[in-house]
Amino acid sequence: MKRILIIGASGGVGSALAAAYASRGDQVTGLSRSQDGLDLTDEASVQKHIGGLDGPFDIVLVASGALEIDGAVPEKSIKFISQKAMMDQFALNAVGPALVLRYAHDLLPRDGRGVFAVLSARVGSIGDNKIGGWISYRSAKAALNQIIRTGAIELARSHKHSICVALHPGTVKTPFTEKYLARHPAVEASEAAENILGVLDGLGTKDTGRFFDWAGKPVPW
Numbered sequence: 001m002k003r004i005l006i007i008g009a010s011g012g013v014g015s016a017l018a019a020a021y022a023s024r025g026d027q028v029t030g031l032s033r034s035q036d037g038l039d040l041t042d043e044a045s046v047q048k049h050i051g052g053l054d055g056p057f058d059i060v061l062v063a064s065g066a067l068e069i070d071g072a073v074p075e076k077s078i079k080f081i082s083q084k085a086m087m088d089q090f091a092l093n094a095v096g097p098a099l100v101l102r103y104a105h106d107l108l109p110r111d112g113r114g115v116f117a118v119l120s121a122r123v124g125s126i127g128d129n130k131i132g133g134w135i136s137y138r139s140a141k142a143a144l145n146q147i148i149r150t151g152a153i154e155l156a157r158s159h160k161h162s163i164c165v166a167l168h169p170g171t172v173k174t175p176f177t178e179k180y181l182a183r184h185p186a187v188e189a190s191e192a193a194e195n196i197l198g199v200l201d202g203l204g205t206k207d208t209g210r211f212f213d214w215a216g217k218p219v220p221w
Contacts, residue, residue, distance in 0.1 A: 002026045005057040005107065007100055008064030010034045012174025013119065016193035017063055029053065032064075040064055040096025047103055055107030059200065062097045062118040067137060074134040086136040093140035098147045101164075105155055113161045115200055116151070120144050120166035120211065127220030145211055145221060152209030163208045169196055170214040 004021045008014040009030025018028045031038045031049055039045040067074060069092060072085035097118045108114030123134055124141025145166050152164035171186040187195075195214040202216060211219040 002058040003056065004028045005053065005060045005104065006030045007038070007040075007060070007062045007097075008032055011063060012189045013169060013172055013192055013196075014063035016189035017061060017196060020190070020193040020197055029057070040099065041091040043099055046096070046099040050100065050103035050107070053104075053107060056109040056114065057104075057107050058109065058113070059115045059117065060100070060104050060107060061115075061200075062100050064096060065093050065119060072136075074137050076133055078135060081135060086139070089136040089140040090143060093137070094143040094147060097144055098151075101147065101151050105151075105159070108155075108159050108162055110159050111161075113163070113205075114159055115203065116155065116162065116164045117200060118144060118148060118166055119169055119196075120148070122168045122213065122219055125211070125220050148211070149209050149221075156205075156208060161205060163203050163205060165203060165207060165209070166211040167196060167199060168211070168213040168219055 002021075004026050006014055006018050006028060009018045010032035014030070014032065018030050021028050033039055036049060037045065038049045069085065069088040072082060072088065075081055101116060105116065108116060121137070121141045122128055123138050124145055126142055129138065148164055148166045152162075155162045155164050169192045172189050172192040173186045174189055192214065199212055199214065199216045211221060213219050
């Protein structure tokens, strides 16, 4: 039995991940804003909720995030950039997971395999960007990827068997993506969760600091 900590456990993908791990017989601890009051945009809230946990956890998985915040939709071009919308994206999708990493990294085991993983997005890949648009969301996810890359380097110094990765789950049928499903093939949250578990199961320390898609294939930075 493994101990799993899922941040964003009440969301579409987060709840599916919690269910998938529970079905394996793992012990799942879930935290979310709607159920527990965890606000990733408030450092005091992150410290309070994460600091109150007893480790170690074999896997810490951040499944929180948002494509639209306070009604701000992804920009079609640079001329639609809004300072507030961009700052909101960074606060939730980049700074939030960074704060979780800060306060949760010591919850990983020091003498065995421990995984810290966040759900990123392929649109955060700079190398894969061929059409533009969605600047705030793309930029926040690109920043998240750098946080994971840097975090992996530092985490390995104290946790020799740690794995720190960003994961692209694909387009998943959730309220998060419902307005955009016509543009891309999508899978049910339960299928996405099983895909993610499969990728996490196959990771080794050689994979730390990398970015993988739902099939376990590397995504360019």
